[in-house]
Each structure stands twice: as structure tokens, then as C-alpha cells.
Amino acid sequence: MTPSKQEILVQAAECFMEQGFHATSIDDVARRLGATKGRIYHHYASKIDLFFEVHREGMRLLFEAVEPARKLEGDGVTVLAAMLRAHAVAVLRHHTFESVVAQGVQMHRFGATTPSQRQTLDELIASRDRFEKLFKDQAAAARRDGSLAADADLSIAVKTLLGGIQWSLIWYRPEADADEHARERLAEAMVRTLVEGIRARPGRACAAAPTKGKARSAAGSGLT
Amino acid sequence: MTPSKQEILVQAAECFMEQGFHATSIDDVARRLGATKGRIYHHYASKIDLFFEVHREGMRLLFEAVEPARKLEGDGVTVLAAMLRAHAVAVLRHHTFESVVAQGVQMHRFGATTPSQRQTLDELIASRDRFEKLFKDQAAAARRDGSLAADADLSIAVKTLLGGIQWSLIWYRPEADADEHARERLAEAMVRTLVEGIRARPGRACAAAPTKGKARSAAGSGLT
């Protein structure tokens, strides 16, 4: 992978994230590169091919990020939480590439593609499924060792957990806090919400008076 | 709103969800209607205008769904959970419209639009923000009455909760289970995961060794 190819990938990811695949023209990417179409078509066969390459790189970055967390010591939920945290950081850090991955999933779902493109996309989605399975397997292990709440449907639970993280692709503004430390704090906050839930746990110090139904009126007064 | 206008909206939402705004041609929508462009341009001024109208309807459906849950009796977290459940059901039921809402958010973020379109989009996003504030306010109330875990950043927590639900727009296959009952079960599973978290709670029958505060440090070591 020459530096030139890599830079094309980066700029293409940016364009695809901002405007989406269809609204992004090859000339847009070229303009961002300070070049012309020729440079892109020299390295990539077609627009969709470029898109797939960005997608592939996005998946590679995800696996790379989560892999180390899987090998940690600790009970099932602790490891699962570490995986989620690593995933969250990766999603924030590489959000341009991961946005393209999300688009690829959508494209696969309603795919109007040629058979050849379809096959490539199938492979990328299979990779995505393998990624999700990492979390599902870890959740199953956590259930077995009793560290995970046992009453949840694992498949739905995992999809919900990953969704909570990945939806940050929609609202995360990297301009605001771009440094690694900010990303880690954000990831920690998201994962804590997901793993611990939001219902107050008994035995903690946050006991307020049981005001009962009062809560509603206070909250509702904020608007309208 | 004549039935004809409404039907255009429904088919447009379907197209926009499946192919995205840019890849959807007016002729596509017309074909789905068994009609031609003329019919659409008679009722809507432009393609983007049609898109905004779908977006607006999507937001209306969300408010309509969550409103009743806000008025329930119960402690803060119980009401919040009910709101999330109502939201989840609405997202699943109207997932075509809500997909368009999500696209609209993206469009607003990187918006290359005319000033007039920009203003319309600003209003729609403001509506979206008001919607999110419903949940944030309820979460604040729940924190005050002690029913919500107090150590979370409310803004991030709410975004994460809603994200967990809304990401179902990506993976939910309505063909598989389209009936209302299935949607409610799915919504319940998602919300339970989000509200209760996945870590086993003490006092339940699935007692593992109390690893206590070890979890955090072990998890934190996973990333540099």
C-alpha cells in the first residue's frame, strides 16, 4: 500500500462520510486530494471499488482495536466491558472509516449491485458478522460465569450495546474534542452507561428520599 | 393532507430508506406509486422538499409515541423506561420514516444546502433536539429522586440510550417479524438491556464471586 493509495483512502472516507456514497463524486475526492480523477482511477478500478476498500480498512481497524481486549484477565463482563471500551475508542478515532462501514451495511441490505460487487459486499458483511460474534461469544461466556445478567436475549442485547456505541457516529463532533484523552473519557462514559445500566443499584450511596410520582411534574415543566 | 399526498410520503420514505436521498430519483418514487413525476411535483415543490416533509412526519410520529409515556405514574427511572419503550416501538413501527430522520441529521451536519433549505433543516433538527431533551429532563428528574444511577453524564448517557434503540434502524428486518406484538417484545428486550445494564446485580440468583472494584482497573488496562 503506497502512501498515495492510503491518502486516497483517507480522503475518500472523509467524502463518503460527509456526503454519502452516491452524493460523492470522484471529482470531489480528487479535489480534496488536490489532484484529478486520473490519480484515483490509476489506483482503484471504480468508485464502488474505492468505497469497498475504505469499508475493508474500517473493519480491519475494528478488529485490530478489539483484539487485545479479548485476552485480558477478569470475569466475563469485565472483559466484555473492555472490548466495548476499545470498540468505542476505535469508532470515535476512526469515525470517518466507520461511517463508511455503516453505509456499507445499509448498501448490503438493500443492495442494488452487480453480482461481482455483491460478492465483495457479502464478504465485508460476513466480516462484520464475525466482529459482532466476538461480542456475542464473550457475552455467552459472561453469562456462564454468572457475571452477566442472565435474563437477556444475547443477540439483541449485543446489538443494542454496539448500537449505543455506534450511534455516536451520528452525534460525535470530532472538532470539539479531538484528542485521544477526550475520546477515552467519552468511550468510558458510554460503556459505563451500557454495562451498568441507568437504574440505581441498591447498596450505593446515592439514596435520595423516595419522592415517588413527583419526578414527572418536575421534569415536564422544562418545556412547552 | 389528501390521501394522495400521504401515499407519496409513504413511498418516498421507503425509497429514501432503501437507497438514500441522493440515490433516490423522483422517477423511482413515482414508479413505486405507479405514477409519474407530474404527480409528485404537483404536491411537492422539489425533491428536497419531499424529503423534509418525510422528515417532519417522522418527528411527529416520535413525539406522538412518547407523549403518553411521560404522563405515567412511577419513579423517575420507571417513567424514563416507559418513554424509551414507547420510542423503541415507534422506531421499529415507523422505521422507514425514522431512517429518513437519521439521514436528515447527517445532512444537517455536513449540510451543503441553500440558505432556505438550511433554515427548514435547522427547524427539523431543533425539533429533534427538543425530543432528546424530553429524555434528558426525565433522566434529570430520575437522578433527583434517586432512582437513576447518579454517576453518569446525563447528556452522553441519554445519547447512548437513544443510540442503542435507534441503531435498530440498521439491523432491524421488518419482514421477519412485522406484527405489533413482535415489535413490543423487541423493544422490551432492548430497553431492559439499556436500563438494567448487563452486569449481574447482587441479590439475584446468579451469584458470582464479588469482584468489587477490580473490574474498572482491569478493564482500563486494556487500552493505552
Add this chain to the structure above:
DNA sequence: CAACAAACCTACCGAGTAGTATGTTTCAGA
């Protein structure tokens, strides 16, 4: 320097697409 290939640019074509202008039908009310 010669030879050659990789990298990149310029000019262009064909296929679509948003939007418009104008025709045609339907139908309620006078």
C-alpha cells in the same frame, strides 16, 4: 543518456437526473 514503466493529467463520451412547460383528464359547482 536511453529505455521503460509507473503515476498522473486532460479531454471527452454516454447515461442518467432534477426540474419545467405544456398538454390531458377528472370533477365539483353554478
Add this chain to the structure above:
DNA sequence: TCTGAAACATACTACTCGGTAGGTTTGTTG
């Protein structure tokens, strides 16, 4: 029945974009 407006359909224009063909530069090797 006559009229006019609403609800469409049809035909056309202006424009954009993906992709290609062929030329030009750059770098490398003998």
C-alpha cells in the same frame, strides 16, 4: 351543461457524473 380549477401525464432542457482513451511527467535502472 358549461366552466374552471385541481390532479395528474408527457416531452423536453440543462446539467452532472462515472468512466475511458490517450497524452505527459517522474523516477528508476542499465
